[in-house]
Amino acid sequence: MTTDAARSTVLTNIGMLVTNDPGAGAGPLGLIRDAAVVFDGGTVAWVGPSGTAPSADAGHDLGGRAVLPGFVESHAHLVFGGERAEEFAARMAGHPYAAGGIRTTIEATRSATDEELHANSRRLLAEALRSGSTTVECKTGYGQTVGHELRCTRIAASLTGEVTLLAAHVPPPEYDGRTDDYVTMVCAEMIDACASEAKWIDVFCERGAFDRDQAHAVLTAGMARGLIPRVHGNQLGQGPGVQLAVDLGAASVDHVCYTTQSDLDALAGSSTVATLLPAADFSTRNKYPDARALIDAGVTVALGADCNPGTSYTTSLPFCIALAVRDMHMTPDEAVWAATAGGARALRRDDVGVLRPGARADALALDAPSHLHLAYRPGVPLITDVWRSGVLAYSAARPRP
Numbered sequence: 490m491t492t493d494a495a496r497s498t499v500l501t502n503i504g505m506l507v508t509n510d511p512g513a514g515a516g517p518l519g520l521i522r523d524a525a526v527v528f529d530g531g532t533v534a535w536v537g538p539s540g541t542a543p544s545a546d547a548g549h550d551l552g553g554r555a556v557l558p559g560f561v562e563s564h565a566h567l568v569f570g571g572e573r574a575e576e577f578a579a580r581m582a583g584h585p586y587a588a589g590g591i592r593t594t595i596e597a598t599r600s601a602t603d604e605e606l607h608a609n610s611r612r613l614l615a616e617a618l619r620s621g622s623t624t625v626e627c628k629t630g631y632g633q634t635v636g637h638e639l640r641c642t643r644i645a646a647s648l649t650g651e652v653t654l655l656a657a658h659v660p661p662p663e664y665d666g667r668t669d670d671y672v673t674m675v676c677a678e679m680i681d682a683c684a685s686e687a688k689w690i691d692v693f694c695e696r697g698a699f700d701r702d703q704a705h706a707v708l709t710a711g712m713a714r715g716l717i718p719r720v721h722g723n724q725l726g727q728g729p730g731v732q733l734a735v736d737l738g739a740a741s742v743d744h745v746c747y748t749t750q751s752d753l754d755a756l757a758g759s760s761t762v763a764t765l766l767p768a769a770d771f772s773t774r775n776k777y778p779d780a781r782a783l784i785d786a787g788v789t790v791a792l793g794a795d796c797n798p799g800t801s802y803t804t805s806l807p808f809c810i811a812l813a814v815r816d817m818h819m820t821p822d823e824a825v826w827a828a829t830a831g832g833a834r835a836l837r838r839d840d841v842g843v844l845r846p847g848a849r850a851d852a853l854a855l856d857a858p859s860h861l862h863l864a865y866r867p868g869v870p871l872i873t874d875v876w877r878s879g880v881l882a883y884s885a886a887r888p889r890p
């Protein structure tokens with residue numbers, strides 16, 4: 490077992506390799522049977538048939554198992570205090586989900602110590618790694634004051650380079666009935682204070698949260714400070730989120746459960762990714778997005794787990810793949826692509842979500858002969874090994890990280 494990123498490692502006897510490089514193998518997933526991969530330090534050095542693999546300092550025989558690029562989680566809320574199991578139970582008893590539930594977590598987050606927030610977010614990041622996520626975006630959004638958002642942004646930045654300032658998640662209680670004043674404060678103070686720690690700016694554009702003009706003001710203020718927009722939209726009903734995301738050239742619009750034909754047309758003619766979050770729809774009994782209509786219209790689709798304590802307390806992209814196939818009518822290949830290359834597109838990255846020379850050496854192995862088993866065997870812990878930047882960061886054969 491190799492844990493040293495400075496050395497080269499050859500993975501041999503891979504039954505089925507997903508490269509996501511159509512030039513390297515069959516179909517959009519670039520599938521290669523009986524394959525090998527060489528990692529040199531933190532990058533992929535070689536990909537091809539097992540028999541022709543170059544030698545390396547160390548070897549890892551996969552015994553016919555499948556290997557995929559590490560999952561790219563492009564939607565996660567990992568910095569928060571408390572949990573909302575009671576709200577989940579009430580929902581399962583028939584209470585609807587509403588944006589206001591976010592305030593419960595704002596209160597718990599503001600009350601939590603830095604150490605508690607660090608420990609909880611690191612625990613969830615390690616959980617995501619065990620589920621195969623090797624790149625993880627992380628949002629703030631449960632502070633909603635300058636000081637608390639700055640604290641949460643710094644904690645997120647200690648976990649990942651993909652930090653999203655979710656400056657406008659829901660108007661906090663002290664701004665009750667004064668959402669415009671909150672937006673003014675965000676644009677005048679919060680974004681200035683937090684921008685240097687973040688890459689992305691995000692808004693929840695939805696009934697009960699922020700309307701189109703308010704969301705536009707926050708996103709453009711973020712863009713003026715160098716942040717790239719992404720949007721939570723069209724989760725709970727039809728709304729302006731999709732169109733706003735496209736108008737501003739956002740990297741992604743997330744949820745996208747309720748769409749009109751003009752939303753589909755706008756997305757199809759844009760570079761904005763539709764990031765679908767089926768675990769949130771599962772846990773809120775919400776309508777699933779029409780993934781088939783999106784894909785058939787030519788929209789780029791990503792899958793995210795949306796880990797958060799309200800709507801989706803899971804870090805498991807394998808679970809989302811299974812939901813996407815069973816309930817959103819994506820093919821297993823489409824779902825696997827969306828959780829790897831699709832997530833990379835949503836984060837505007839070309840070095841992850843793909844196994845080709847020069848890419849980051851992020852991969853996972855399954856206790857299964859092909860990637861199809863991710864949807865075919867729902868709920869089964871199939872992931873045996875996860876490499877991040879060439880290092881074996883998780884192995885089911887070893888104690889957990």
Ligand SMILES: N=CN[C@@H](CCC(=O)O)C(=O)O
Pocket residue numbers: 590591594693721724769795797798799800801
């Ligand atoms: N939709 C908005 N934000 C989260 C939910 C947050 C919460 O309920 O705490 C989401 O992505 O689902």
Ligand SMILES: [Zn+2]
Pocket residue numbers: 564566721795797
């Ligand atoms: Zn979210």
